[in-house]
Amino acid sequence: MRGLRSTTLLGVVLVALAAYIFLVENKKPADGPTKTRAWPVDAATIIDVTIRAAGDTTRVQKGANDGRWKIVEPVRASVDEALVGSIVNGLAGLDVERVLDQNPVGLKDYGLDPARIEVRFKTGTDAAERRLLLGEKTPGSGEIYAQTDRSRAVLLVASFVENTFSKGTFELRDKSILAFDRMKATALSITYGSTALTFAKTGDVDWSMRTPFAARGDFAAIDGALGALATTQVQRFVVDGPVRDLAKYGFDRPQLTATVTGEGEPVTLTIGGTVDGTRYATNSTSTGVFTVGENLLAELKKGGDDFRRRDVFDFRAFTGTRIEVIRGADMLVLDKVKGKDADSPDSWKASTGKVTDALKAEESLQKITGLRADSFAKGVPSGLGSPAAVVNVAFGDEGAKDSVRVFVKDADVYAVREGEPGAARLTRTAWDEALKALDSLK
Secondary structure (H helix, E strand, C coil), X not given: XXXXXXXXXXHHHHHHXXXXXXXXXXHCCCCCCXXXXXXXXXXXXXXXXXXXXXXXXXXXXXXXXXXXXXEEECCXXXXXXXXXXXXXXXXXXXXXXXXXXXXXXXXXXXXXXXXXXXXXXXXXXXXXXXXXXXXXXXXXCCCEEEEECCCCCEEEXXXXXXXXXXXCHHHHECCECCCCCHHHCCEEEEEECCEEEEEEECXXXXXXXXXXCCEEECHHHHHHHHHHXXXXXXXXXXXXXXXXXXXXXXXXXXXXXXXXXXXXXXXXXXXXXXXCCEEEEEECCCCCEEEEECHHHHHHCCCHHHHECCECCCCCCCCXXXXXXXXXXXXXXXXXXXXXXXXXXXXXXXXXXXXXXXXXXXXXXXXXXXXXXXEEECCCCCCCCCCCEEEEEEECCCCEEEEEEEEEECCEEEEEECCCCCEEEECHHHXXXXXXXXXXXX
């Protein structure tokens, strides 16, 4: 009984304690300081920012007409818009964690005399210049000592603020080697040595090669070249201003030039001589010299076959409407028959009379639509004689056609598309499987 009484008494105490916490402690104001905004500033109104950090003093200004930011000191240059945007938003949204000392005797112990980082800015609605000083990190908490123009007080701000504002001139500059909208590019040309490659966009995603020969372009390869031009960044700025001695940087005999056409004027990148494992480069939209990684040349310095589409056929299993396979005196014709309704779906009918459900037929057709060149040859080698097969395909709603002649001898298989130069080398296994799949439909 004593144990039962003890347990009961303990339960009563726990209930009372819980009630106290709920009714009393939860009513108390939360401990700790309440964060306050450093300035009542809207990011959209900030028009001028000067940052002293990383050994540099950099000033950026927002254009009155176009609203775009530009570096105006120590050089005149384009900015990294995303980076400057984060700085402006960081200034407008800066929170003071708490006030540490309202009337400090000195600032050196806080790393504020001189400050490690200084940011000054102006808004379009107030002529007064605002100022933020950032000093050392506090022991333990990792917060940063700070001071603003609003008072002499030493404040504490979050540690991530340092990463936002500690930017030198190089970091703040736009380091794109060529400014263009990759999605709106309509033409690309690459020239090096005696090689000149030109490509033109022929649809939303289709590219064609114009020189050194006319052929279908490989989207992935061409888009990869555009991607390299769009995303490669400057490694070092060498000269800000007009280049008078072209030979000094190898621009008199460039290693490669690449021109992209899209909206507005075409833009051109010129790659010159080597320097410390990199390459000098310049572009048509600036007058300076910068360096790029040597790997950019490898991305762009390719032959025509590297940018050529490797799919032997343009049609796909679900787009084909008629297929003719001619092998000597034999001819197989497959026609797609549209179904009348959901109960009678599409099908493929062979000239032999066999009818195959469209979904099942498409599994077989994928063997031929999946034929891809392992490599390309200038033409069909002599000695292969007449084609082993001719495949003619009608597809799409606008009467598109594929016509391919296939030459076979032992392990050698060459496919020649009508209207394109050279021949695609195929594997014998892939070709045999494609024929077997077609034969399954007759």
